[in-house]
Amino acid sequence: MTTSTALLTDRYELTMLAAALRDGTASRPSVFELFSRRLSGGRRFGVVAGTGRLLALLREFRFGDDELRYLHDGRIVDAATLAYLEKYRFTGSIRGYREGELYFPGSPILTVEGTFADAVVLETLALSVLNHDSAVATAASRMSIAAGERPLAEMGSRRAAERSAVAAARAAYIAGFGSTSNLEAGRTWGIPTMGTAAHSWTLLHDTEEDAFRAQIESLGAETTLLVDTYDIRKGVETAIRVAGTGLGGVRLDSGDLPIVAAEVRIQLDELGATGTRITVTSDLDEYAIAALAASPVDAYGVGTSVVTGSGYPTASMVYKLVARQDSAGAWIGVAKASADKASHGGRKAAFRHLSDGVASAEVIVVSDGFEEIDTPSEHPEGRPLQVTFVEAGEIDTSFEGVEGTASARAHHMRVREELPVRALALSKSDPAIPTEYVEAQ
Structure with missing residues (x-):
């Protein structure tokens, strides 16, 4: 019908x-x-x-x-x-x-x-x-240019009306984003989808280690662990201890990202996880992405800014x-x-x-x-x-x-x-x- x-x-x-x-x-x-x-x-x-x-x-x-x-x-x-x-x-x-x-x-x-x-x-x-x-699409293209070769994920569905979110994911993909968190956009437009866990997953468990172990058992060691629910340094240490040095990635969603990303990269390398990627989120726009160009960041997740045309x-x-x-x-x-x-x-x-x-x-x-x-x-x-x-x-x-x-x-x-x-x-x-x-x- x-x-x-x-x-x-x-x-x-x-x-x-x-x-x-x-x-x-x-x-x-x-x-x-x-x-x-x-x-x-x-x-x-x-x-x-x-x-x-x-x-x-x-x-x-x-x-x-x-x-x-x-x-x-x-x-x-x-x-x-x-x-x-x-x-x-x-x-x-x-x-x-x-x-x-x-x-x-x-x-x-x-x-x-x-x-x-x-x-x-x-x-x-x-x-x-x-x-x-x-x-x-115009905002997304500017972000894509600022990101260079680093991949971008659209994750702004919760900041837009439900159908607008699907349309926004499509527009962002056309303009250079590589994936979306929106499953309807994936089904309708063939856009690759991504997503692992939010802070509520960590808070659900008695300890951060329990949360990480459960996620790895479900999704495998190539998953990305969100390490900033509590103390970032302890979160990174726990992530590598639980997943091993083959952990796919860690995600940072708070803090002064250029500084935090640099510290996390050093810590990961010291722990032997030299191949573990760092993804950053947290209210990014094209200006914040450009400011991270010299930081050891591997990927970006953008929400509010892209689905609202970055202002x-x-x-x-x-x-x-x-x-x-x-x-x-x-x-x-x-x-x-x-x-x-x-x-x-x-x-x-x-x-x-x-x-x-x-x-x-x-x-x-x-x-x-x-x-x-x-x-x-x-x-x-x-x-x-x-x-x-x-x-x-x-x-x-x-x-x-x-x-x-x-x-x-x-x-x-x-x-x-x-x-x-x-x-x-x-x-x-x-x-x-x-x-x-x-x-x-």
Whole structure:
């Protein structure tokens, strides 16, 4: 049994639809665009995430009996609109940046083409998915860059809403994390899962040694023991005495981590456990991870910071009408003109210009009509950024599920190599590359 996603929306989308059906503009061909005017938090780049989830949700965007009854009983729309919604299926096309792709201010991350009625009702669904997932992915990518070759585990489920936690685990995996503690994310998206024991496990037992022995008997000596429930030095000594020098790892979840990690590494080596790994957790973010770069740490576990976008839980994306046909059937570009929220109207093609393999500019080609838009052959120095997700209502399933998630992760790792060195810094700054608008030839 499927669950409709049609009411994961704002009321004004349906009231606009009702008015458009009444005045005859509902069938007017239109182009909507999802983009961000700026990068949240002075970040130097953004990471697109959520597209695969959005496509799956779009498939279930249907107004069934329950949804129609709610709209009728609440007097939200009139009878004509209810009749339209009963048969609603998205029949337009959607193009955009692949998941895992980098984006910058003005990047046409998603372009939705169809009638006004087709596209207007998708605004909230598209924004709620991509704003959340892209915010998480952007933070996760910064953490991945800071971590270097050291593995990262996402473990923030307890700091997010239950479904948001699953989505966040997916976004973090796309952007460079190697595993998650969330089992639903593992089942749904094929993400490797990890996890051993919390402090409650140690506190359950009469002694720390009893807890360690029981865990090793259950999970084997390759497990990771949490050694900071009581005294860290005693915890490490007990861990090696119980597990032997082949213990897989110890985890530190408190204290001044650079100092504690160094002390624990020395102690482990003195005890002969030179191969025992050190994993650190405890409210890490990209800055704390960077500060641990010179410490003898082998892996990181990140919770609250990654699932909340490291202080910026939304990517500040918007969904705007950028082109439409007028009453005579001619295409025109349209855009909001207010000083602080001005945007660029027109249908767009996007290219990332590269110099010796390094990104130098985000080039956005703008056209009012469809026939004048530039093709990749006209920008040989640029990498085309847009692909087709939906064509005439048919959804490309290759971007969904386990395979789509793995593909997005691989794509992100490839395109991240294009970033200029200045993009890797964590301090607030202007975007790493400029966005340049040019008129279609």
